[in-house]
Amino acid sequence: xxxxxxxxxxxxxxxxxxxxxxxxxxxxxxGKLVVPDQPIVGYVEGDGIGxxxxxxxxxxxxxxxxxxxxxxxxxxxxxxxxxxxxxxxYDGNYCPDETLKVLQDLIVSIKGPLTTPVGGGFRSxxxxxxxxxxxxxxxxxxxxxAGVPSPLKRPDKVDIVLFRENTEDVYTGIEYKTGxxxxxxxxxFLREEMKAKFFEGAxxxxxxxSAFGSKRLVRKAIQYAIxxxxxSVTLVHKGNIQKYTEGAFRNWGYEVAREEFAGxxxxxxxxxxxxxxxxxxxxxxxxxxxxxxxxxxxxxxxxEFDVIATTNLNGDYLSDAIAAEVGGMGIAPxxxxxxxxxxxxxxxxxxxxxxxQNKVNPGSLLxxxxxxxxxxxxxxxxxxxxxxxxxxxxxxxxxxxxxxxxDGATEVGTSQFADALIERIQGGVDLEAKRKAQREQLVxxxxxxxxxxxxxPMEEMLDTGRIPHTVNDxxxxxxxxxxxxxxxxxxxxxxxxxxxxxxxxEPNGNGEWGILTRRDIISRVxxxxxxxxxxxxxxxxxxxxxxxxxxxxxxxxxxxxxESKFTRLTVAQGKKIIGIVTETDIFNAVEKFGWAGxxx
Ligand code: NAP
Numbered sequence: 206x207x208x209x210x211x212x213x214x215x216x217x218x219x220x221x222x223x224x225x226x227x228x229x230x231x232x233x234x235x236g237k238l239v240v241p242d243q244p245i246v247g248y249v250e251g252d253g254i255g256x257x258x259x260x261x262x263x264x265x266x267x268x269x270x271x272x273x274x275x276x277x278x279x280x281x282x283x284x285x286x287x288x289x290x291x292x293x294x295y296d297g298n299y300c301p302d303e304t305l306k307v308l309q310d311l312i313v314s315i316k317g318p319l320t321t322p323v324g325g326g327f328r329s330x331x332x333x334x335x336x337x338x339x340x341x342x343x344x345x346x347x348x349x350x351a352g353v354p355s356p357l358k359r360p361d362k363v364d365i366v367l368f369r370e371n372t373e374d375v376y377t378g379i380e381y382k383t384g385x386x387x388x389x390x391x392x393x394f395l396r397e398e399m400k401a402k403f404f405e406g407a408x409x410x411x412x413x414x415s416a417f418g419s420k421r422l423v424r425k426a427i428q429y430a431i432x433x434x435x436x437s438v439t440l441v442h443k444g445n446i447q448k449y450t451e452g453a454f455r456n457w458g459y460e461v462a463r464e465e466f467a468g469x470x471x472x473x474x475x476x477x478x479x480x481x482x483x484x485x486x487x488x489x490x491x492x493x494x495x496x497x498x499x500x501x502x503x504x505x506x507x508x509e510f511d512v513i514a515t516t517n518l519n520g521d522y523l524s525d526a527i528a529a530e531v532g533g534m535g536i537a538p539x540x541x542x543x544x545x546x547x548x549x550x551x552x553x554x555x556x557x558x559x560x561x562q563n564k565v566n567p568g569s570l571l572x573x574x575x576x577x578x579x580x581x582x583x584x585x586x587x588x589x590x591x592x593x594x595x596x597x598x599x600x601x602x603x604x605x606x607x608x609x610x611x612d613g614a615t616e617v618g619t620s621q622f623a624d625a626l627i628e629r630i631q632g633g634v635d636l637e638a639k640r641k642a643q644r645e646q647l648v649x650x651x652x653x654x655x656x657x658x659x660x661x662p663m664e665e666m667l668d669t670g671r672i673p674h675t676v677n678d679x680x681x682x683x684x685x686x687x688x689x690x691x692x693x694x695x696x697x698x699x700x701x702x703x704x705x706x707x708x709x710x711e712p713n714g715n716g717e718w719g720i721l722t723r724r725d726i727i728s729r730v731x732x733x734x735x736x737x738x739x740x741x742x743x744x745x746x747x748x749x750x751x752x753x754x755x756x757x758x759x760x761x762x763x764x765x766x767x768e769s770k771f772t773r774l775t776v777a778q779g780k781k782i783i784g785i786v787t788e789t790d791i792f793n794a795v796e797k798f799g800w801a802g803x804x805x
Contacts, residue, residue: 254564372418680784689711720775753777
């Protein structure tokens with residue numbers, strides 16, 4: 206196929222697959238992927254436009270590896286067969302067992318698009334691969350490449366990696382058609398035993414979401430964030446409505462972070478609370494967003510998001526929507542992954558009308574290969590491709606799909622586009638300078654976000670789609686303290702100068718903190734006709750006060766306020782008062798952010 210295909214040793218084990226005799230298999234040792242300098246990597250060229258793009262990409266990947274490592278590293282490609290090519294070789298079998306076995310055995314592979322034959326009881330090939338190799342995470346990086354047409358004003362702000370759970374949710378196919386005995390049986394059970402209410406004749410489907418499935422997906426996303434120096438992992442869910450599936454996904458996600466990555470993760474709550482908006486070095490922020498808000502956020506504030514972990518259906522919608530935002534539908538890469546086994550793939554279909562015309566854009570498969578090189582730890586080769594790509598597009602050298610969107614562009618075929626990229630790669634790129642510029646840009650953007658969080662935490666929450674959950678998210682942190690011996694007159698000056706409604710009163714002899722509000726002063730000093738100059742704070746301060754820990758939920762705080770008849774609660778960390786939450790704070794937050802309900 207490509208110039209790099211190795212001499213193959215026929216193996217009795219396989220009918221058509223030839224494992225290259227040169228090269229070594231990638232292996233797993235002590236829970237880590239070990240990639241030799243001469244690894245054997247599997248590929249499936251795919252149907253329709255598959256052969257055209259695969260041919261082009263193999264040449265580009267090989268050129269990048271050659272240039273990056275001066276010949277010390279080289280991929281030994283092993284062709285495996287799925288789809289129409291497999292059917293031709295294996296007596297009509299589109300998904301031969303030996304292909305599945307080799308893909309599993311080689312650990313890392315890449316595939317072009319495949320035709321799923323219609324009818325005849327065939328499983329979708331992609332579903333078969335996913336199930337047989339237990340590829341539970343669908344990973345889609347989405348970023349913008351300069352020059353690629355996009356409907357966004359600032360597509361450069363999009364740079365996310367989405368981890369979509371691949372094995373459960375409504376995709377398990379547990380569905381019962383209306384009018385069938387199964388549907389009627391389930392409907393009866395739900396109505397009679399579970400007291401569920403729904404319209405007669407409804408089709409019924411089940412949405413299973415498990416701790417096992419959710420946790421392994423989130424674990425992979427967090428590990429990715431750690432390995433790639435990312436800033437945050439956002440759990441995207443619809444838990445405000447589906448509490449025990451989507452809401453549970455969110456909770457299990459936080460649990461994994463807490464239990465398995467405690468040293469390297471903090472929650473967004475801690476970021477705003479404990480760290481006052483300043484992200485500590487080496488810590489990844491774990492946050493969550495409701496799915497519908499996430500769609501808005503990806504248009505309005507995409508730079509706030511980095512790695513995303515989400516359930517199957519949300520991920521399906523979200524990955525295509527985000528890819529489309531950066532004009533990347535045609536060039537969006539992807540991979541389906543198990544713990545180690547990974548199949549990288551073009552995300553578009555076989556576009557049969559363009560088959561064998563040397564016409565289409567190889568971008569999707571090309572960048573899936575870039576992901577693959579990164580997965581192998583061959584970042585220098587990956588970066589070479591990523592960095593020269595915008596230069597070629599910038600020169601106006603593009604395939605037909607981009608040519609129709611870019612004025613004055615020169616349309617070239619798939620292989621000519623590959624030639625242009627290879628020429629650039631071979632010409633050499635100052636990788637270090639470009640990486641340095643990228644790093645500096647990243648640091649600058651992170652700093653800007655940090656400053657906004659520090660200066661306007663409430664506004665930031667609102668603008669970035671965060672819904673407050675606990676008193677920590679609402680409380681006033683800048684507390685002003687007075688002592689029992691201060692006069693009410695000086696306390697009034699403090700309240701007035703700082704435009705606040707209450708002061709914290711230092712502990713008395715019994716160690717009890719107190720609080721002094723405007724309202725207390727009006728009712729117990731002014732109305733009682735006392736002299737503020739001679740009245741001491743101790744006489745008016747309210748003690749004992751109701752203190753709650755920072756992680757108290759808003760619902761809990763509202764209940765306590767009601768029960769205690771106070772208008773405010775103090776928030777304590779151990780014996781120290783760190784904030785105050787008032788009825789007004791809760792009211793304002795709910796008015797601003799809406800109310801997602803308890804448990805979310
Ligand atoms: P498609 O093959 O993705 O093609 C739809 C349109 O997308 C094409 O007509 C073309 O648009 C554009 N397009 C796709 N790939 C392109 C590329 N590399 N460069 C430029 N433009 C590209 O979707 P489909 O027609 O719905 O599906 C065809 C077959 O693919 C079906 O058998 C389906 O089952 C299969 N499929 C396989 C996979 C997979 O293996 N991962 C995924 C999806 C679909 P214009 O005509 O407007 O230029």
